[in-house]
Amino acid sequence: MQKFWKLDKPRIFGALAIMLAALLWSLDGTFIRPKLYLLPADLVVFVEHALGFIILAPFIMFGWQKIIRLTRKDWAAIIWVCAFGGLIGTIMITKAFFAAIGGEVTFATVVILQKLQPVFALLMARIILGEKLKGKFYLWAAVAVLAGYFLAFGKTGLNLTDINFLNNAAVFAVIAAFAFGSSTVFGKKIVNHLDFKTTAALRFGLTALLALALIAISGSVAKFNSISFSQWQYFALIVFTSGAAAMFIYYYGLKRVTASVATLCELFWPLSAVFLDYFINKNILSPLQILSSIVLLFAFFKIVKEGKAQELEFIASVKPGSGQGARLGFPTINLDKIDLNIDYGVYLVEVKTDNNYKGLLHFGLKETFAEGPSLELFIKERIDGIENKRFSINIIKKIREIKKFADIKALKAQIEKDLEEIR
Numbered sequence: 001m002q003k004f005w006k007l008d009k010p011r012i013f014g015a016l017a018i019m020l021a022a023l024l025w026s027l028d029g030t031f032i033r034p035k036l037y038l039l040p041a042d043l044v045v046f047v048e049h050a051l052g053f054i055i056l057a058p059f060i061m062f063g064w065q066k067i068i069r070l071t072r073k074d075w076a077a078i079i080w081v082c083a084f085g086g087l088i089g090t091i092m093i094t095k096a097f098f099a100a101i102g103g104e105v106t107f108a109t110v111v112i113l114q115k116l117q118p119v120f121a122l123l124m125a126r127i128i129l130g131e132k133l134k135g136k137f138y139l140w141a142a143v144a145v146l147a148g149y150f151l152a153f154g155k156t157g158l159n160l161t162d163i164n165f166l167n168n169a170a171v172f173a174v175i176a177a178f179a180f181g182s183s184t185v186f187g188k189k190i191v192n193h194l195d196f197k198t199t200a201a202l203r204f205g206l207t208a209l210l211a212l213a214l215i216a217i218s219g220s221v222a223k224f225n226s227i228s229f230s231q232w233q234y235f236a237l238i239v240f241t242s243g244a245a246a247m248f249i250y251y252y253g254l255k256r257v258t259a260s261v262a263t264l265c266e267l268f269w270p271l272s273a274v275f276l277d278y279f280i281n282k283n284i285l286s287p288l289q290i291l292s293s294i295v296l297l298f299a300f301f302k303i304v305k306e307g308k309a310q311e312l313e314f315i316a317s318v319k320p321g322s323g324q325g326a327r328l329g330f331p332t333i334n335l336d337k338i339d340l341n342i343d344y345g346v347y348l349v350e351v352k353t354d355n356n357y358k359g360l361l362h363f364g365l366k367e368t369f370a371e372g373p374s375l376e377l378f379i380k381e382r383i384d385g386i387e388n389k390r391f392s393i394n395i396i397k398k399i400r401e402i403k404k405f406a407d408i409k410a411l412k413a414q415i416e417k418d419l420e421e422i423r
Contacts (some may be wrong), residue, residue: 014256015304019268026273028242033094035234037101039227040220041094045087046211047227047235049204052244056201069233069365070193071373073339077189078202080294085183086207093176099169108114111152113173115270118145120181121263127340128185130312131258137306141264146300148267149294151274154368159261181263187251188259192343193364193373197249232317255343261307264300312342313394316375317388325376328408332362332376335385335393344373346399348421352392358422359394364402380422391415 036044070078096110122141125131190199192276192358215221227235239245254262271293274285285293314337321334351357359379383389399421405411 010256011261011304011307014253015261015265015300015307017249017253018257018262019272019300020266021246021253022266022268023272024246024249026269026276028246031276032234032238032242033097034101036231039231040215040223041091041098042211042214042218043220043223044094045090046208046220047207047217048238048243049086049211050200050249051239052203053204053208055239055244056197056204056248059201060198060205061063063201066194066365067198067202069373071339072326074190077186079084079208080186081183081190082203082206082210084179085187086203087210089176089179089194091182092172092179094168096176098168098171099115099172110169111270112149113170114172115145115148115152116176116177118263118267119134119179120178121184122260124182124185125188125263131260131309133258133260133309134306135290135317137260137303140299140302140306141260144264144267144296144303147292147296147299148270151289151296153268170286171321184254184263184266185259187254188262189341191251191255192341197248198318199251200244200248203247231298245368248266255391258306258307258309260309261303264303267296268300276385312340313392314340315390315392317390321376327380328412330412331376332378333391335375335377335391337375340375342395343398344402344420346402348396348399349377350394350396351379352394353389355381359417360399360422361395362402378419380419 033044055215093110093114096114100110103311114400118141122138187199194202253265257265274289274293316335316337319334319336321332325332340363342363345364347361350362351359357376357379361379362374362376364373377391377393401419403414405414
């Protein structure tokens, strides 16, 4: 256990952050959002995101230099997250739960279909992000999902005849599952290239704008004055719990784990909801729920332990550079592939061309340039005819984050330290 903690501390903190966000979300679904039942779902989404953005807006200013250098693919991911995770998913799950509260459909229908979320996320993480994890990881993922279902229905039991797949609420729940699952995947693409604070601020700001357009079209804006003082209090509570605060914490965690690990750690939601129900409403857990809780907690441990993505390998060609590395005394090879789904940073890599080499890979934004990310490779050995070479690069491990240096001397000192990895 001590070795596990030492080697995987960032992953552990990331997983714990996502579980904390899930705990706050369980407060929302169980105790807060039902209080807003009489309001239109799109109006609820607008208000909670607008208030959240007011709190997070300063991070837009702090991260502005990185925002203006995001690539078109980064912006596409941000728009997807805002449209699906922020707007569509939230509206759909709100409509689904409001339908259950109103008696139109059973809660079982909503819960069992919304829990398709990790299935969507795992598939998309493999296809879009290229996340390849060990077989053991997917085994424990299945255990976690099943434990989540037994936990949710461990007291009442699950009668399949209670599930109405043809009700609109069932469609809403499936759409929400896809929206939130895909949002986890595209959110990971964003935090790979942007700090988590700015990511959270962008999500709330852009989602608020989309929701404003929606309530203007739907006519829900006319009901803005009908929001009572007590409902405003609940909106304020959402901002500092399940809204802006939870998403801020969530993106901190997503920065440190794979999307596959993140979506499974979100299963802490049913676990925390059941325990909150016990502590607040004094509802005793059934033996099956207690057993499911133990299994789910152990599955979380195994998921985090097995959740390190396997080494990434890609092909890249040489392209002309500015020669800045040569002027510093460390000539680098500029590569043409800049759409990698990995964190910005400096990596230890294995390089295959005519021979095999070890080298350092720099992927990220340069403080001295206004354009987007660069991909540079450093190899100690001289390679003839390098301008016509193609390299197969296998990433071994991340050495450090991209840093801003006070002067050239500090930069050279850091490069020398980095080079110790290949000496």
